[in-house]
Amino acid sequence: MRRLLPLLLLLLGTALPAAAAAPTPASDAFPYTLHTDTLPNGLTVVRVPYPSRGIIAYVTVVRVGSRNEVEPGRTGFAHFFEHMMFKGTKTHPEGDRERILGNFGYDDNAFTTDDITLYYSYGPTAGLPQLIEIEADRFRNLEYSQPSFQTEALAVLGEYHKNAAAPFLKMEEELNAAAFTRHTYQHTTMGFYKDIQAMPQAYDYSRTFFERWYTPDNTLLFIIGDFDDAKVMELVRQHYGPWDRKAAQVSVPAEPPQKGPRTAHIDWPQPTQPRQVIAWRTPGAGTSPVDAAIQTLLVDYLAGPTSPAYKTLVLDKQLVESIGSDYSEHRDPHLFTLTATLKDERHRNTVRKTLLQEVSRLAAGRVDAARLKAIQDHARYGALMALETPRDVGIQLGWYAGVTGSPDGFQRHLQSLPKVTPAQLSDFAKRYLTANKLILLSLTPKTDAQGGTK
Known part of the structure; x- marks a missing residue:
């Protein structure tokens, strides 16, 4: 019955x-x-x-x-x-x-x-x-x-x-x-x-x-x-309640391991500023919430306004307009990136080497624990301050729920941020931000009649 x-x-x-x-x-x-x-x-x-x-x-x-x-x-x-x-x-x-x-x-x-x-x-x-x-x-x-x-x-x-x-x-x-x-x-x-x-x-x-x-x-x-x-x-x-369809089951092809560095280049046909992207394939938030929290913190640790790279490239030498990252959470392994908008094509190698040196220091265990703690506090405070309206709350909840498959995915992410240790940050760089997993993308614009790129 x-x-x-x-x-x-x-x-x-x-x-x-x-x-x-x-x-x-x-x-x-x-x-x-x-x-x-x-x-x-x-x-x-x-x-x-x-x-x-x-x-x-x-x-x-x-x-x-x-x-x-x-x-x-x-x-x-x-x-x-x-x-x-x-x-x-x-x-x-x-x-x-x-x-x-x-x-x-x-x-x-x-x-x-x-x-x-x-x-x-x-x-x-x-x-x-x-x-x-x-x-x-x-x-x-x-x-x-x-x-x-x-x-x-x-x-x-x-x-x-x-x-x-x-x-x-x-x-x-x-x-x-x-x-x-x-x-x-x-x-x-x-x-x-x-x-x-x-x-x-x-x-x-x-x-x-x-x-x-x-x-x-x-x-x-x-x-x-x-x-x-x-x-x-x-x-x-x-x-x-009467909605009664069932989702399809499809097989998303798994990406095979990368066995060496890769490069791509774009000759942009219009004047603009040169760009440099440094990328590595890294774990997705759908399978590894802790690794997702680490990558969120790495954005600011490696390219944020308190980072040595920012001080060198943006403030002191003024070789770039900006540095940052396009990282966002994904269900499956995706990319962690470092990005730079250069002021002049001649500085590309210097900019790339500076960013890669910061990654190497991190992988070698040279982690500024105090700066990491400040970034963690700022990430938590910033996330809470961004929840100013019901719409803000809903979009954040929806984003993380969609990626992770769990209604409380956003809360789990926030709870993971302060738990990341300097050792975990270093170990992540050592495991994933490696030369054999490196992908370099460069964009060189068309120059104007005076040889400039603007």
């Missing part, structure tokens, strides 16, 4: 209660409590009470990004589909959603990364019942015509052309191509250019992509702010 009960309830139209996890309490690392439930269909629903009278943030994270695009000729669809998710349904045709949410004054947007697609709405609690209904409807019942699809595909192509006018997209493409020979991180979130050009002919595949990845068991919902929890969960069960 127990085995038949779920089926009987389903046939009678009665939803099973959500499975509730014990609340994740507030702590010094993260000052807000997470209430997490999982619906029978697999949707994870996290509510976070926040002292924002009459205001809420509504964040939906789908664990799909360019990482999931394993089929040849089908790159860029995660980003493209972010656009299509605003096209409407039979209940709310295109434009209806924007009209309703606009009347309430919601700020509404989305973004796509290598690993996740995140949607957020931010506005008055008074509109939350309508927002829940509208969001559940589009995630369950998205509709769009082939002409609408083709128009948006051309818009995405235009977005690529706009981004390609600056050096950053080309640099990302060339660095990924040098670093990854098999893994889907080889292509950017935008996708390969030839695949973007072919998108208008991929209407049928787009419907497959929606059914494959926009599923409750591949999605996490975060509601942050001022709301009645019981009423919210009643509405969530009502509108999201």
